[in-house]
Amino acid sequence: MKQLYKYILGGITILSFAQCGSSQKFVSQEDVPFQFGEVLVENWTIENSSDTGVNVFFPVENKVDTAIDSVHFRGQVVKPERIKRGTYLVYIARFRNKMSPGDIIMHADPSKEAANAPPIIIKQSPFELDTDEVVISYVQEGETKYYKVSGIKETTPVVYPHKSKN
Numbered sequence: 001m002k003q004l005y006k007y008i009l010g011g012i013t014i015l016s017f018a019q020c021g022s023s024q025k026f027v028s029q030e031d032v033p034f035q036f037g038e039v040l041v042e043n044w045t046i047e048n049s050s051d052t053g054v055n056v057f058f059p060v061e062n063k064v065d066t067a068i069d070s071v072h073f074r075g076q077v078v079k080p081e082r083i084k085r086g087t088y089l090v091y092i093a094r095f096r097n098k099m100s101p102g103d104i105i106m107h108a109d110p111s112k113e114a115a116n117a118p119p120i121i122i123k124q125s126p127f128e129l130d131t132d133e134v135v136i137s138y139v140q141e142g143e144t145k146y147y148k149v150s151g152i153k154e155t156t157p158v159v160y161p162h163k164s165k166n
Contacts, residue, residue: 026135026148033140035062039149043157051096056080056134056152058091069144072125072135093134096122 037059045052056073058080071080071093080091105113127135133150 025146027145031145032147033064033066033138034058034060034068034136034147036149037061039134039152041152041154043154044160045157046160046162048162053094053096056093056095058093058136060089060091066138066140069137069139072127072129072137074129074131075125077123077125 039059040057042055042057043052044055054073056071058068058071067082068080068091070077071091073093073095076095078093078095080093083090083092105116107113125135129135129148130150132152133148134152135146135148137144137146139145
């Protein structure tokens with residue numbers, strides 16, 4: 001009988017911890033203060049370089065006081081840039097792909113190694129999303145809320161000119 005109680009208690013414990021991962025619930029379209037236009041994805045690269053990334057554009061069609069806190073896309077999370085020109089408001093989330101570290105100086109003199117660039121830390125998103133899905137988070141009345149946008153469209157990739165350090 002004691003064995004049965006141990007199994008039941010163990011099962012309840014496992015089920016209670018399994019619910020922790022699903023505690024982040026998405027809000028519905030009716031509950032979101034934002035009314036977005038067409039959400040677009042723009043792949044970009046810098047010519048003659050290994051730098052690549054993705055920009056996600058969120059045009060806001062209504063006037064809101066709430067700001068987007070972060071954007072989750074393809075396993076990464078970033079804080080978006082808010083651009084307002086007149087009545088036009090758009091949020092741009094700039095994601096950078098992993099890039100090669102470039103030249104690394106290894107030397108016995110630590111002052112020469114100080115010229116190495118620090119690594120770029122990419123924050124990982126806790127959400128598992130398809131390639132055409134993005135999650136925005138925003139704070140409303142002191143509570144963080146999440147909204148998933150599906151079916152986003154990709155635009156033509158952009159190649160930016162390489163700027164030399166000279």
